[in-house]
Amino acid sequence: MVEITRLSTTQPDFWESLERLTSDATDDDLAVERVVTEILESVRREGDEAVLRYTRELDRLHASRVADLQVPPERLQAAFEGLEPAQREALTHAAERIQAYAEHQRMESWEYTEDDGTLLGQKIAPLDRVGLYVPGGRAAYPSSVLMNAIPASVAGVGDIVMMVPAPDGELDPLVLAAAYLAGVTRVYTVGGAQAVAALAYGTATIPAVDKIVGPGNAYVAAAKRRVFGRVGIDMVAGPSEILIICDGQTEPDWIAMDLFSQAEHDDMARAVLICPDARYLDQVQQSMERLLPGMERSEIIRASLANRGALICVRDLVEAEEVTNYVAPEHLELSVAQPRRMAERIRHAGAIFLGRHTPEVLGDYCAGPNHVLPTGRTARFASPLGVYDFQKRSSLIQATPEGAARHGRIATVLAEAEGLTAHAESARYRIRDHEQG
The missing domain is CATH 3.40.50.1980 (Nitrogenase molybdenum iron protein domain)
Incomplete structure (x- = not known):
């Protein structure tokens, strides 16, 4: 028997339950x-x-x-x-x-x-x-x-x-x-x-x-x-995560295996499926029951699903997007008919996999985008690792005598308002030089 949490947005305590499911311990060992x-x-x-x-x-x-x-x-x-x-x-x-x-x-x-x-x-x-x-x-x-x-x-x-x-x-x-x-x-x-x-x-x-x-x-x-x-x-990464939004039209075995693909990392990985069709959630759970014994890391998968996995029933796909933006998952699969349109409404996710034929595993190895991604809801403010993480930016400023005088007057007013007289006088030197020139 595969133990996995079942949630529904119709539950009065749904959002509290979701918060418990997605919260990571913040106290260091x-x-x-x-x-x-x-x-x-x-x-x-x-x-x-x-x-x-x-x-x-x-x-x-x-x-x-x-x-x-x-x-x-x-x-x-x-x-x-x-x-x-x-x-x-x-x-x-x-x-x-x-x-x-x-x-x-x-x-x-x-x-x-x-x-x-x-x-x-x-x-x-x-x-x-x-x-x-x-x-x-x-x-x-x-x-x-x-x-x-x-x-x-x-x-x-x-x-x-x-x-x-x-x-x-x-x-x-x-x-x-x-x-x-x-x-x-x-x-x-x-x-x-x-x-x-x-x-x-x-x-x-x-x-x-x-x-x-x-x-x-x-x-x-x-x-x-x-x-x-x-x-x-780069980041302090937590356990691996996958969240799948499915409209109930994808082969259940595919979705079950996609959930397994992250659950097999360790027993603290998080694998979540969201769907508006409760019967489809049952079908996926049945697929997991049948497929799990054949997995080399079946015990890890089983523990991961029991610890942090979830099958969530929502009223519709719009509500699925709302739940997803709250979770801000590391990996997000949009296994729906119009994934590009849905992706436009997703604000928080590390990597988004579009359509039924784009499993997360492609991103792990060879799709091209980086697989170093924000976890633990940090996709709300963090991004995948990229070239930009290995480059730094320096601002360039070069003023002409005219520019130094023009902008110096503004700087002088603001510096004096802040009580920084040396700042103001530094700007005035250039102003006087331009006026005398």
Whole structure:
């Protein structure tokens, strides 16, 4: 029996129930925080020595120098060339599509000149160096390498430092091959909070970066949160989410499997289906009952559906849109007859998959748009990872003598109103110079 919450918008307590379903714990695990704080401080103080110690203790990987933990560039190339042809072709195809999409995101510098000669503009420049965290060991995610590193490469980042744990020396060749394809410049077999600390503070061997991106466990997430401000971070991502709006006309097995595709990540993933047809919700639940035993990760899926899954019956598709905008899901499938029209009314979602033939899994691997997306209702204000996350903007201002006098008079009035006399006098110097000239 598949246990999953059933809700209806006709329930008097529907919105309270939905809030409980979609709320994430905001209090940090105190035990995790204590460990992370200790690790960050140790690496900040001791540098390479602390990195070696934690790598030995936590990953059972022994090295006498941090330099010995660096993966030689030729090994990355060898990993790519050693892949089975089907894997090499799939990885290359995915990389090409991700890059093609990312090229459209690149921001360019611009400027304009006003009538008095004042030049205003914006200069776009890439970050100097970024750090990419990649889960390692049995958890192999080459797609995450591509999704994080390729936008940085397209942005023009000169140095992409990848940290990937190698417990007991285990490294997945697909991850190394993806690093080679994506333009990663150096790879260290260092994981956990110690990897984040090394990237944030720098050590004698590992250079400090400007921004840290990439997924990780609770310790990595806590470490990223702690070092934010010293470096930039992409986001602190929560468990994976999928929300599907269906009009009841899609094959129920398809929808059941789409829900499974996110539920299989872990037992805290959230999989939600919204439909105005209660009988169709019953059909999907029956499909889940029948299909679940054949899933390799069936126990994880079962736990995820019981913990955070839901089948929600709404009065109509307009109400489905209202519920969706409240949830602000990471992944949103619009399995309806007119998905483009519905998408225009969706305000909050990380990625929107249009139509019955666009399962979320395409976005995970090879559609092109980034799969690093805001979770936990943060799609209300956050966006997918993109090239723009690896570029920064500087304002350009150049005034002519006429412009300095003209705008200086405005600045003087405002500066004096704020009681900042040096500000006002700075502007007056240019005003007097123009008047005397």
